[in-house]
Amino acid sequence: MGTLDKLHRQRIQYSIISTGGYFLVYILNNKSPIPLYAQLYQQIRSKVLCGKLHPGTKMPSSRKLSQDLCISRNTVGMAYDQLHSEGFLVCRARSGFYVEDLDITGLQATPNQNSYEPMRQETEPETIHYDFTYGRLSPKLFPFLQWQRVTNECLRSYKEQMVNYGEFMGERGLRREMLKYLREYRNIQCSIDQLMIAPGTQHCLMLAGQLLKTSTSTIAIEDPGFSGAYFTFTNQGFRVQPIPLDHHGLKVKALSTSNTKAVYVTPSHQFPTGSIMSITRRLRLIEWANEQDAYIIEDDYSSHLRYDVKPIQPLQALAPERVIYISSFSKILSPAIRVAYMVLPEKLARESHRLTENSPSPVPFLIQKPLELFIQQGNWESHLRKITKYFKKKHDTLLQALNQEFGDTLSISGKNAGLHLLLQIKWPMTTEELVSRAYKAGVKIHPTGKLWVESESSPHTSILLGFGGIELGDIPVAVRLLRKAWLD
Amino acid sequence: MGTLDKLHRQRIQYSIISTGGYFLVYILNNKSPIPLYAQLYQQIRSKVLCGKLHPGTKMPSSRKLSQDLCISRNTVGMAYDQLHSEGFLVCRARSGFYVEDLDITGLQATPNQNSYEPMRQETEPETIHYDFTYGRLSPKLFPFLQWQRVTNECLRSYKEQMVNYGEFMGERGLRREMLKYLREYRNIQCSIDQLMIAPGTQHCLMLAGQLLKTSTSTIAIEDPGFSGAYFTFTNQGFRVQPIPLDHHGLKVKALSTSNTKAVYVTPSHQFPTGSIMSITRRLRLIEWANEQDAYIIEDDYSSHLRYDVKPIQPLQALAPERVIYISSFSKILSPAIRVAYMVLPEKLARESHRLTENSPSPVPFLIQKPLELFIQQGNWESHLRKITKYFKKKHDTLLQALNQEFGDTLSISGKNAGLHLLLQIKWPMTTEELVSRAYKAGVKIHPTGKLWVESESSPHTSILLGFGGIELGDIPVAVRLLRKAWLD
């Protein structure tokens, strides 16, 4: 019994303690990021769990153990306290701590033997990847520091709400902040009861589907379009009616001949063609909705990312009673925080309250409140400005690089807005080959095959280039690699 | 002595401290430009000067006061130091601080000149609320510190994943950790592809519904039972078939005569009656499922919270191919982080991959990864033990208090497990009156009206008492208040 050795230089202490006939070894390390009391706690716990410390054995007194381990009595006390509060030890006042009689049969040999292993063995790609996948965002653009600050503030100052079910449609405070933003930046007027927070665009679509189920069994979508909408609606049992596009957006005429009471559109920057719905087309779409008593689901996914002129007003601002407006923070802040939102016409809002009042909001408070603080403290506005500027640069650089490398062997659509461009390849090559050739050259791109539903095969092969995730400086190199992979 | 109320929203803490026979109120405001230690210093000083703190009285120790005021010990120490250096307090080494014997007779009644005045007169609740609402959790039980640590680690070390869409069924790392836990503690064996992360139990139920849609149009549920299941299934278009219970759980016989291929049950602690499904009943239920080629949806919401004997194995462990197992972190960690999970039979797992591969997981990475680290570093196990022990104490205290105050004027069901008890009131009084009387007395309870679906009106009025949110020490007082409100 006693200190075997003290390696003061490394400040590691090995100690052998005899307790109940056994010799037990404790290893404490001053330099470790894990506090001493936690190290001791973990080691005692694992010894109890694997049976090296039998039920009923008396633990050494805090004085004795502290002396043997060359640490403070209170430090031992902290470890004992925690073990006590978790039921590993029982305490007889002024007598000592004893190992609790707990049933460890059934537990595996060494569950969790104080393994603190950061072990981040991410599989690194061998070749440098330039990633044009759509939906990605450059890690440089996420405000890690601010987000850490607001998250910590949330954990510090809203403890009561951290342990309760929140509001059904989303935290009121967050919705208030978003209302201000929507009014100022997107010209959307609505009451707080019309605004709903959800964990993603698809979730919004699903809710929209539930609300429309009573009034229609068919939903029209853009063709080509966002496949997520297609799958969500078909999964809900809707018949999905694809409507063709031209470069002004959805062909409202074709919509009129179909017999449907709801349509899903992406007017601010059509996905994937990138066309921006013209004003006249917008007005005609609204006219159609009014005539048919139908609803328009407006997915404003790339919000006001417009690089040449000022953004057009959303449909919602023109016809608030006809439009279910959907947008999200995925594309501009991060897809990993999972916050989207929808603005409902008053009539549907009332219906949605009935639907959701029985289930809590699926968006964690620990995301909603930090986001509220983030907006409230002005971080969102500055982030938005910064990112718009940066995306414009990337957009311009990509466009220039494509023109330089490819000239008019391909045509580009979807300019001046959003987060992607669509390439029409003018030489004969399948999508698969384009993608796999690019991949071999170290460039990842997103095939658009899944996006077409039933339109006639487009005259040229299309490739979607998302520029949210690639670094600005990498763009010229990546485009050059593409040309080499495809044309050389 | 103790914290009266913490209005975290305004970040103002009112605390009443008893010292030397007086009750003293300290009001601290986090947001004030005046630092915490200065606010405390000013308030103590003014209390000394106006004689509310007599010479010679022992001040509360820095530990005690810091705990009551929910601030750091050092902050209290700083205030004491300043008061010491200015001669208001004397310090007996290793004993405590005492009020100095000053001559204050010359001082007039303007002692409050620099006492801190809360700027906002927030409406104080007149009555103290003791909250028996079901699903609440005491803020003391959430591991704020550890959660902050793992969240910060996530933001520091996983930047790449913070800006990307994650895996469809949930982060692989988290699922791996949970698999280990499920195997060791719940005897559930499954592959990682059978485990799915979702933002809540209801979300799991919805997914289960989607998977079962092809094989059945009716789902049986317990009556009385969890209303969320009822609403979720009916919203999806299922016909919902209520099945009566006895004190062994669901009546499998009644299930056999109904014509359904799916049943939703809460065998570990039936909601709301609290009955624990017996082993024989479990086996018969599985037999039924095998015969009918049906599925059992097992909601193991209160996991292994069992206070008398060892928890029974879940149904999933007995018939992995027949059971959709659902559980969550809501009840034991926090309902605000929104993480639930389900284990699917292999056949349904394959189907679910097809369903979900087109939409990203609705659970934020910033929740999933911290949770993974939390489990990996052993915090989950600690938390589980601590909380089980604490809940047992609360359960025992509540039971004893109820027996003492009410004797046999009410009967109690649902003992020895879970997070609630169900009271059967034997005197004539409606639920509404019981709830409103309790509310007037400052006790909030949860009416169970919504839980019955169509069973014959139960002989007695029922009241559900959830004890997750109420503080242990408040239980006897709250129960006494209930008796006074109901019987006096």
Place this chain on the structure above:
DNA sequence: GGGTATTTGTCCGTATGTATG
């Protein structure tokens, strides 16, 4: 068996390092 010395958990103020703004 009753007093006393010792051991025990517990409580006390304090010093140091660190994160935050």
Place this chain on the structure above:
DNA sequence: TCATACATACGGACAAATACC
């Protein structure tokens, strides 16, 4: 850089339990 606030770690003081005379 500096003030604030906090977690960690420390050794001394104390009273209850225990062991020993």
